[in-house]
Amino acid sequence: MAALAVLRSSAPARLLSGSFSVHRGGLASWQHYQSRRPFSNNKILVELNESTGVAVMKMKSPPVNSLSLDFLTEFSISLEKLEIDRGCRGLILTSAFPKIFSAGLDITEMCGKSAEHYAAFWKAVQEMWLKLYGSNMVTIAAVNGSSPAGGCLMAMCCDYRIMADNPKFAIGLNETQLGIVAPFWFKDTMINIVGNRVTEQSLQLGQMYSAPEAHKIGLVDLLVPEDKVQSTAAAVMTQWLSIPDHARQLTKSMMRKPTIDRLVKQQEADINNFVSFITRDSIQKSLQVYLDRLKQKK
Ligand SMILES: CCCCCCCCCCC/C=C/C(=O)SCCNC(=O)CCNC(=O)[C@H](O)C(C)(C)COP(=O)(O)OP(=O)(O)OC[C@H]1O[C@@H](n2cnc3c(N)ncnc32)[C@H](O)[C@@H]1OP(=O)(O)O
Numbered sequence: 001m002a003a004l005a006v007l008r009s010s011a012p013a014r015l016l017s018g019s020f021s022v023h024r025g026g027l028a029s030w031q032h033y034q035s036r037r038p039f040s041n042n043k044i045l046v047e048l049n050e051s052t053g054v055a056v057m058k059m060k061s062p063p064v065n066s067l068s069l070d071f072l073t074e075f076s077i078s079l080e081k082l083e084i085d086r087g088c089r090g091l092i093l094t095s096a097f098p099k100i101f102s103a104g105l106d107i108t109e110m111c112g113k114s115a116e117h118y119a120a121f122w123k124a125v126q127e128m129w130l131k132l133y134g135s136n137m138v139t140i141a142a143v144n145g146s147s148p149a150g151g152c153l154m155a156m157c158c159d160y161r162i163m164a165d166n167p168k169f170a171i172g173l174n175e176t177q178l179g180i181v182a183p184f185w186f187k188d189t190m191i192n193i194v195g196n197r198v199t200e201q202s203l204q205l206g207q208m209y210s211a212p213e214a215h216k217i218g219l220v221d222l223l224v225p226e227d228k229v230q231s232t233a234a235a236v237m238t239q240w241l242s243i244p245d246h247a248r249q250l251t252k253s254m255m256r257k258p259t260i261d262r263l264v265k266q267q268e269a270d271i272n273n274f275v276s277f278i279t280r281d282s283i284q285k286s287l288q289v290y291l292d293r294l295k296q297k298k
Helices: 002-010 013-020 069-083 115-133 150-157 184-194 196-205 211-216 226-241 245-265 267-278 281-296
Strands: 030-032 044-049 054-059 090-095 138-143 145-148 160-164 170-172 222-224
Touching (some): 044 069, 069 115, 115 184, 115 267, 150 184, 184 245, 222 226
Antiparallel strands (some): 030 044
16 A cells, blocks of 8 residues: 555656556546557456546456456556556446456466466466555445456455345355465455454355345445446445545555555465465366366356
8 A cells, every 4th residue: 555655646647648658538538548568458448537537447358357367467557557647536446248247366377387377377466456455546346247256356455345236146255165265365355344253154165145145244335226336336436535535545544554564574475375275286176177167067
């Protein structure tokens, strides 16, 4: 959080526009942030409304917005651009696809790859979490579909979660169902929202909650009809933006800094831990079985 606060206060918006090709139009128009990265297929669509200072970030990586290394890299770059843009005060995170917010970490990134690949992948997951959980912007997740594991983590990083009121949509940290373990910072993020007891049970069982259940335990803040998710997110954003930025940001930092610092202090160790865990034969087997089942379910 502190790092982001420094970025925000030291980088003028003019520099951002020059460096990253941000094109500004009239007051009522939407801005499109174009990524210059050669490997980017534009898995993330960002639209910043200059008049409201609110950006909508739509995840658009078919078929299910799984969080691949490329996706995570593009996500973090897009987020950083918004973070240092003084014209942007709020972010609505949502999916371009109906029914799926995000399928979580891309399982194929954790299967049959080299230790170097796993380390780079895990670093990208950490960076996504550090940037989103530590954002100075008001962040609202407009959860318009299912959101297991890493997808749930993304939503939990936001300040407020609005979910489509459809019992078929599910959200939760289901890692144990894959035979893997949610790391301590996933766990801490959940504890900060629903408390220790609910988190312990959820994590042990790898529990996925339907939208109404998630609302009941406080994992999501508001349920609205599917076609009202975006408009409600915009309305809630207006309320949050009525609070002076400096006071809200300091309060957010006060609440989240201890959780963030815990990972920052042991980022390398956490990567090593992940690599040695994921390269175990038994874990590779579990993930492969899970992936095969996913592919066979049709
Ligand atoms: C001692 C402690 C040490 C700790 C060290 C750390 C340990 C590791 C921690 C790792 C943390 C992991 C976090 C994760 O996020 S793991 C991913 C969990 N995600 C899931 O379980 C979701 C699985 N997917 C689904 O449930 C459904 O696909 C979904 C509900 C999202 C959508 O259903 P739908 O019916 O619409 O679509 P399909 O199931 O047909 O899927 C379409 C294709 O997409 C593929 N797919 C789906 N999800 C993933 C994924 N997460 N990764 C990769 N690919 C995915 C699916 O196989 C289909 O592919 P095909 O079209 O080729 O068949």
